[in-house]
Amino acid sequence: xxxxxxxxxxxxxxxxxxxxxxxxxxxxxxxxxxxxxxxxxxxxxxxxxxxxxxxxxxxxxxxxxxxxxxxxxxxxxxxxxxxxxxxxxxxxxxxxxxxxxxxxxxxxxxxxxxxxxxxxxx
Numbered sequence: 001x002x003x004x005x006x007x008x009x010x011x012x013x014x015x016x017x018x019x020x021x022x023x024x025x026x027x028x029x030x031x032x033x034x035x036x037x038x039x040x041x042x043x044x045x046x047x048x049x050x051x052x053x054x055x056x057x058x059x060x061x062x063x064x065x066x067x068x069x070x071x072x073x074x075x076x077x078x079x080x081x082x083x084x085x086x087x088x089x090x091x092x093x094x095x096x097x098x099x100x101x102x103x104x105x106x107x108x109x110x111x112x113x114x115x116x117x118x119x120x121x122x
Contacts, residue, residue, distance in 0.1 A: 095115035099105040106112065 092114050096107065099107045099112075099114060107114075
């Protein structure tokens with residue numbers, strides 16, 4: 001009878017072990033399947049990501065061109081301002097020269113302003 005109990009116990013242990021192995025295999029198979037599905041879903045996003053990367057690169061390129069154009073325009077505006085200032089300075093020099101020659105203009109007065117003719121010698 002003890003031998004029978006031992007045999008039954010061993011058979012039960014073997015059945016439990018086999019059930020555990022089968023359960024583990026099923027769980028792993030299920031996990032593999034879920035992992036495959038997750039990878040498949042991730043792969044579905046590859047093309048949209050590539051499209052987004054291309055769009056971002058194109059936008060960055062357009063922004064770089066716009067920055068270069070803006071910089072060039074700013075340089076042109078600065079040159080134009082310098083040209084204007086030079087022309088205004090030449091005009092003021094000519095007016096000062098004329099005022100210095102004009103006997104009716106006191107070009108040395110503290111409140112003298114070129115070309116106004118308002119500060120007459122008294």
